[in-house]
Amino acid sequence: MNRRSLNLALAGSLATALTVLALPAKAQETEKCYGVAMKGQNDCKAGMHDCKGMSTSDYDSESFKLVPKGTCTSMETPKGKGTLEPMKS
Template identity: 60%
Template structure:
């Protein structure tokens, strides 16, 4: 086998492995996402999934239980979650921390 063929074969193999690994990085399916809900005011500092006018997105909340930052939780569980500042909310809430 020539050096060119070995290089092409190795490149194809690396590409195939990369493509296979990329499938593991695909976000949750629509059905899995539908089984989750946004729960505001329950995430710890830096552990939010997204939202808030004060920051751009995931992992950027500045205080624990920030009322305008959400965490994805199993559907139907948000409002029963208790924090030191009160229950979780399905909508953004004003909450001093």
């Protein structure tokens, strides 16, 4: 392979690799699942605070965690299953 062919091949490979890296990955659909987040690991809350990571207790029924769509209500915790709507404690 001559030098020019090698340079073209390398440039093509680099361009392909950069294109693949620049494409956004398909975002997984998620849903808010209340009552499954551990203390300080919530994504948000409906009520006392609205900040990520601010829950003060495990499985707070008003704090949610983003989970893959369709999995929330099958999640088991010591306090019951996850819910798609906030529950008053």
